[in-house]
Amino acid sequence: MTEDITLPLATVNVTVLDSNGDPVPGATLAGKEGGPTSAVTFDAFPGGSVTGTVNLLGGTANSDGILSYASFLGAGPVTGVLTGPSGSPQTTVAIPAVTTDPTNATVTLPSTESFSGVVMTSAGQPVSGVSVGLGSGQAITAADGSFTVNAPPGVYTLSMGHSPFGARLSSR
Numbered sequence: 545m546t547e548d549i550t551l552p553l554a555t556v557n558v559t560v561l562d563s564n565g566d567p568v569p570g571a572t573l574a575g576k577e578g579g580p581t582s583a584v585t586f587d588a589f590p591g592g593s594v595t596g597t598v599n600l601l602g603g604t605a606n607s608d609g610i611l612s613y614a615s616f617l618g619a620g621p622v623t624g625v626l627t628g629p630s631g632s633p634q635t636t637v638a639i640p641a642v643t644t645d646p647t648n649a650t651v652t653l654p655s656t657e658s659f660s661g662v663v664m665t666s667a668g669q670p671v672s673g674v675s676v677g678l679g680s681g682q683a684i685t686a687a688d689g690s691f692t693v694n695a696p697p698g699v700y701t702l703s704m705g706h707s708p709f710g711a712r713l714s715s716r
Contacts, residue, residue: 551594552617554645560609560626563655567609570629571653573602573637575622615642628653632694633680656681656694663689663704677703 560571585595602624603611619642626635637651659678663671663685670689675682681695 552645553614554617554619554642554647555612556615556639556642557610557612557646557648558605558639559648559650560605560611560628561650561652562628563652565652567605567607568628568653569605569607569609571605571609571611571632572627573605573611573624573651574627575602575624612646615647617642617645626651626653628656628694632656633696635680654696657697658692658694659700660690660692661702663691674704 558573560568560573562568585593603613605611621641622639624637624639626637627633632653633656635651635653639649639651640647659681661676663674663676665671670685670687672685672687672689674685674689674691676685676691676693677683678693678695678700679698681693683691683693685691
């Protein structure tokens, strides 16, 4: 026997705002590895049902700070990782249950400070392509060795590549 089934899809619209309430174009949202998923059971046809697992699909915010993805009506809340543009730190966010089509959610990135510097050899030559990290903020040095990393205000251990150098920076 063959049955046609229609699954109840819904659009999830996530508006990404900065700490001032302004939209954040280019922010990305991805499912959190090992994060919770949501099981949904649908009545697919008389006497039969289908159970599926829903993961957060995510996407990239448009110029209005809105990203959209498809989900199933009835999907429970899921956890995602939100990253702002240009080396902003990652933030874990909760996306609510999908109860309507569309389901709308708003998430706010934490306030950040910009930390800048230049990576040079002991002979004073700039080093490009070095991964620089402060907390969950990341950047790659430019051809002139410069970098800018955004992170929440605080004191951090600067890491480059895979080894921490122990340099301490604080926001001004």
